[in-house]
Amino acid sequence: MAVRFPLETEAFVVDKAGGDFVMTPIVIQDLRPDEVLVEMRYSGICHTDLLLQHGGLAPLIDFPAIGGHEGAGIIRAIGSQVKDKSLQLGDPVLLSFAACGNCGSCRDDQFSRCPSFPSLNLTGICRKDGSTPAMLSDGRPVRSQFFGQSSFSRVSVAHETCVVKCPYPDDMTIYSPMGCGYQTGAGTILNVLKPRPDQTVAVFGAGSVGVAAILAAASIPVKQIVAVDVVERKLALAQELGATHTINSSKIKRSLADEVKNVTGGLGVDFSIDTTGVSKVIEQMLNCLAYGGTAASVGAPPMDDKITVGSGSFFAEKKMWVGVTEGESHPPEFIPRLVNLHREGKFPVEKLSKVYSVEEMKKAISDMKHGTVLKPIIKF
Ligand SMILES: [Zn+2]
Ligand SMILES: [Zn+2]
Incomplete structure (x- = not known):
């Protein structure tokens, strides 16, 4: 009708x-x-x-x-x-x-x-x-x-x-939920950062976007995935779904960046993703990068926020920081790709x-x- x-x-x-x-x-x-x-x-x-x-x-x-x-x-x-x-x-x-x-x-x-x-x-x-x-x-x-x-x-x-x-x-x-939350997290890994299997990833915030990123990284799979959150239940799920290490940032004594670096033998991670939009977390996301590493801001910070970064080391160690919205995805292609990944049992x-x-x-x-x-x- x-x-x-x-x-x-x-x-x-x-x-x-x-x-x-x-x-x-x-x-x-x-x-x-x-x-x-x-x-x-x-x-x-x-x-x-x-x-x-x-x-x-x-x-x-x-x-x-x-x-x-x-x-x-x-x-x-x-x-x-x-x-x-x-x-x-x-x-x-x-x-x-x-x-x-x-x-x-x-x-x-x-x-x-x-x-x-x-x-x-x-x-x-x-x-x-x-x-x-x-x-x-x-x-x-x-x-x-x-x-x-x-x-x-x-x-x-x-x-x-x-x-x-x-x-x-x-x-x-x-x-x-493929059209926003899932493709934002997964697209950051699969469309933007594209880690190799021998590389490492840290994800700050284990909500739906962060866990979608963890699932995508685990589907490659990569060498290490560090999940950071303050809720134990979310960290447990992140671990079940592919995180190799978890950090409860409310229970640490040294800086969050140092905790992440510790997991990677002091080197830092090749890729880090912030899903929280919180400036203090973004600073830690940048500070935990390894030489040549790339950080992706996925969670939106308030528009007038400022952060402090060690610009000298950022330059000398050839690091990058990118803003990512919607996982840089082209939904007509990327959503079917994620659906197929799900049907293969990898998402x-x-x-x-x-x-x-x-x-x-x-x-x-x-x-x-x-x-x-x-x-x-x-x-x-
Ligand atoms: Zn959304
Ligand atoms: Zn247009």
């Missing part, structure tokens, strides 16, 4: 900074030619959603707003000018971030390097005219294309670049996730905050 607009549905709307995600009636006005209508089945919850909720993305994004930016669902309508002609009604798809599709990076199949990334993904508005597809029942517009899609909704209006086919509908639950991400009902949204967020569950997934 053809979908008719305006379409009444429900979504988790945050009404003001610090407000809760409240299931609220919304009305979807229309579908533009470059958009795909997706009936959501699952959506992962990511820390960036909590940043949005608490006003951390202001002034980029205004309220009311619908969060969510990774998920899985079924295509219910396809815009008339959607470029991927293989998409069909009823297709199961995974949602990822948006890109303009037309710039040099996008034409070069590097969506994560699209210069329009902030405006298309962090404002909740993806349409060129600044409009938003959904309204509240009182007529107020609601930001409803967070990362081009706002997956915390029973129905998502997704920009065409957000949609990746999922050939395994029975495993949509497992794959629903067991189901061990990170737990499924919650719509009514359990608050509990899901609380469990993630406390580290009981790394990747909560809401089932619609």
